[in-house]
Amino acid sequence: MREKVMLLSSAGTGYFYTTTLNKKKGGDKLEMLKYDPKARKHVKFVQKKLPGSSSK
Numbered sequence: 001m002r003e004k005v006m007l008l009s010s011a012g013t014g015y016f017y018t019t020t021l022n023k024k025k026g027g028d029k030l031e032m033l034k035y036d037p038k039a040r041k042h043v044k045f046v047q048k049k050l051p052g053s054s055s056k
Helices: none
Strands: 002-009 016-022 031-036 041-049
Touching: 002 031, 016 041
Parallel strands: none
Antiparallel strands: 002 016, 002 041, 031 041
8 A cells, every 4th residue: 555645845935746655665754855946946855744644
């Protein structure tokens, strides 16, 4: 089963991407550099739980 997560910009703009992660692999929180169009540069995005996604 895959879990929906939100990648939130660390620039403080409120911009986010959504993606899915494999629950079985687990591990640390996902962090990656992606483009933030509000900041107009590449910044670090960190994993947050997607609001409204319920786990069974």
